[in-house]
Amino acid sequence: MGTEIYQERPKITGKKYFGQDYFNLSLYCPTISRKAKPGQFVEVKVSSADDPLLRRPLGIHSVKGNSFHILCEIVGRGTELLSGKQPGGYLDIIGPLGNGFNFRHPASGIRHPVIVAGGMGVAPLVFLAEKLKETKNSKSKMPISVLIGARTKKQVLCEKEFKALGCDVKIATDDGSAGFKGRVTDLLKYLLRAAILKPQAIYGCGPKPMLKELAVICKKYRVPAQVSLEAHMSCGFGACLGCAVKTISGFQRVCKEGPVFNAQDIIWQEDAV
Amino acid sequence: MPSKLSVNIGRLRIENPVMVCSGTFGYAEEFRGLTDIKKLGAIVTKTITLRARAGNPMPRTCETPAGMLNSIGLENPGIDKFIKEKIPVLEKSGVPIIVSIASDQDIDEFPALAKKLNKINAVGAIELNISCPNVKHAHKVSGGGRLIAQDAQATSDIVRSVRKATRKPLITKLSPNVTDITEIAMAAEEAGSDAVALVNTLIGMSIDVVARRPKIAQGLAGLSGPAIRPVAVRMVWEVYQKIKIPIIGMGGIMDTESALEFFIAGSSAISVGTANFINPRAATEIISGIEKYLRSNKIDSIKELTGSLKCRS
CATH class of the missing domain: 3.40.50.80 (Nucleotide-binding domain of ferredoxin-NADP reductase (FNR) module)
Structure with a gap:
């Protein structure tokens, strides 16, 4: 069980909207970016207050060097609050979590x-x-x-x-x-x-x-x-x-x-x- | 220096008064790397039953205002597998292990479980979970459908039967879903419990208005988190007036300030529950927070804080 999990406070380095309901945040976070496997996710604290209480699980969308992206749809109060976060700010996250996809074919890579x-x-x-x-x-x-x-x-x-x-x-x-x-x-x-x-x-x-x-x-x-x-x-x-x-x-x-x-x-x- | 924070739960001495609640810390292995486990005062395990339990159907949890509902249904591998597979992992932390136990069919299972734990040195104490709202008890002693912790006589009988079966310190975990929690606490003390832990979750319900169904598959579930904190603090204060044995306070503790409320109300130790899900470092942060509070208020020992509430006249 050598899989490492980190609780980090990465800086938000970019934000892009897709229509009104979707947005993409880029986070500078070397530890998680280097360890992440596709299919894994992070748990995001959307507010420092006690309400909403729980973190929100979001899939790791893309990794580029020391940064990774999350793609999120605004569906409720939690994701609404998250959508208010701006570049330059910080996000409390835990990850990478879960097992991830098995994408390596034993011999030659998956052909199709x-x-x-x-x-x-x-x-x-x-x-x-x-x-x-x-x-x-x-x-x-x-x-x-x-x-x-x-x-x-x-x-x-x-x-x-x-x-x-x-x-x-x-x-x-x-x-x-x-x-x-x-x-x-x-x-x-x-x-x-x-x-x-x-x-x-x-x-x-x-x-x-x-x-x-x-x-x-x-x-x-x-x-x-x-x-x-x-x-x-x-x-x-x-x-x-x-x-x-x-x-x-x-x-x-x-x-x-x-x-x-x-x-x-x-x-x-x-x-x- | 550590004696400033150390407290006794019966014969069990813990280095600091901050534990983690049953069912919120897995078997500790889930928190490896996320927090400094060996700093904890004690770890209370997920509740263990004699036989393995698969747990309740999904959905089992949902978020509520400043809280959450859960109805996991005491999913656990059963005592034998727990001793074989989980105890060795827990033991490595070097922290006293408090094993939470419950019966799922017959109350005789309580002393049977305690006997199985007698030989294990790493087990510092046993917590009697007589207050889980998410399993259907058919116990004759408590009357069909009621929790043991809702009946002073039933509580007394269980504590007595386990007391006979073990010399390990016993902690009785009480339910807030009662008219007068002090009656149950006194029954537990009188029957030989070394401490009481309060409170377990409040029974609650949340409804999906589109589907007109309960959000939790079982319908009713246990409410935890900051939403229940004032109720829990009040109950600790009430119980503190009536008993001599230590109180382990819990219910929505998120940080140092909320932990201190429980000490001032009468707790000798506190336990962090739901907060572990959100901030795995909550318990260890609270330990240093308490140290700082004692230092800046020139208090020599955490024991002086217990029950130090100044009442308004």
């Missing part, structure tokens, strides 16, 4: 990885694409494919970032305002059935019903899939036992044994909200 993101699920997957690109077998001609699902065109996030990494990006929106009309899992099903994609590994992050569907598809097409679960957490480092998920080997902590699980290990029926 496919990333499937639903909604805010894109947040940790950009970091994953960065790492996959670094470690990918250079002889492989297949790019990293990324499927992004969102409600409408306005909610499609990180398309540019993935493209800048050389990924082949496909979009699905519920209302058809961009790309494929339908759910991102329907798009994946179509691409697999038509053999347009022949992935050796699928990485997913998004709402639970989407990940459940992803598990079903991956089982059918016999593709190993890792999914990163979202959960309400009280601590984020395994102490409170509040964020457990039912798996084939009993309850596991989303924050500690996860948030990344093999899709087939999760008992979805009892837990799909």
Whole structure:
């Protein structure tokens, strides 16, 4: 158990808005930036007051040298307060937390990885694409494919970032305002059935019903899939036992044994909200 | 110098009066690297039962104004696995270990659990969790559905039965969900408890108005955090008037100032709970904060602070 966790007060070095509801903070934090693995997250204190009381778990979005980014959607009072933080200020964070994706293929690197993101699920997957690109077998001609699902065109996030990494990006929106009309899992099903994609590994992050569907598809097409679960957490480092998920080997902590699980290990029926 | 802060809980002497509450510090290994564990006065473990418990369905926790609700359901590996796997890890910290125990089916499990802990030197004391609001007790002694800690006679019977089974110091953890907590505290003292710990969580409920469902799967859950602090301080003060044994005060302690409230109200030691989730260094920061407070107020020993409340007439 040599994984190090730090409580730090990094400086906010940049802030970018995407529309009204999304923002990206860059944090200068050598310790966490160097140790972080894709799929890991940090716990952020959004206010120094006792209310809201708990930290907010946010996926590590991207790492550049000694800095890392978090991407956040304003969904409630906690994220609203966080959105008020400005460059030059400091943030109380704990991380890196959780297990992260396993993205190294034993021998040659994963030849054709496919990333499937639903909604805010894109947040940790950009970091994953960065790492996959670094470690990918250079002889492989297949790019990293990324499927992004969102409600409408306005909610499609990180398309540019993935493209800048050389990924082949496909979009699905519920209302058809961009790309494929339908759910991102329907798009994946179509691409697999038509053999347009022949992935050796699928990485997913998004709402639970989407990940459940992803598990079903991956089982059918016999593709190993890792999914990163979202959960309400009280601590984020395994102490409170509040964020457990039912798996084939009993309850596991989303924050500690996860948030990344093999899709087939999760008992979805009892837990799909 | 350390004697300034040291206190006794029965025969257990702790180097400083700051502990961490059961269920909020895991088995200490989760906090390695996040805080200086060996500085703590004592570590109270997650509650252990005779058999392993899987715990309650999700969702188990939710945030509330300046607090949180939890209904974990005493998830734990069972006493034998705990002794084999967790005690060796806890032992390494060098800090006295207080093992929290509870029964889940039969009250005879309390003395049975205590006997299993007798041989283990690292176990400095045993805490009787008779006040967890999140497990359904079928104990005949407390009447169906009630907590043991809601019944003075039941409390007395349990403490007596464990007292016979062990010489380890006993701490009885009390529930705030009672009409008069002093009655229960006196029953515990009279039955041979070495100390009382108060308070456990307040029973609460939070509702998702869109789904019209409770936010916690079990419906009811235990409220903790700063939201309950004034209730806890009041109860410590009430109990302090009625008993001689030490009080371990807890309930929403976040920092030095809130810890000091509990000492002044009558606590001999305090325990940090929910704050561990938010600031893993809270307990160690409080230890240095108390030292500083004693120094600047020229108080020789923390014992002088206990119950030093000046009442307004």
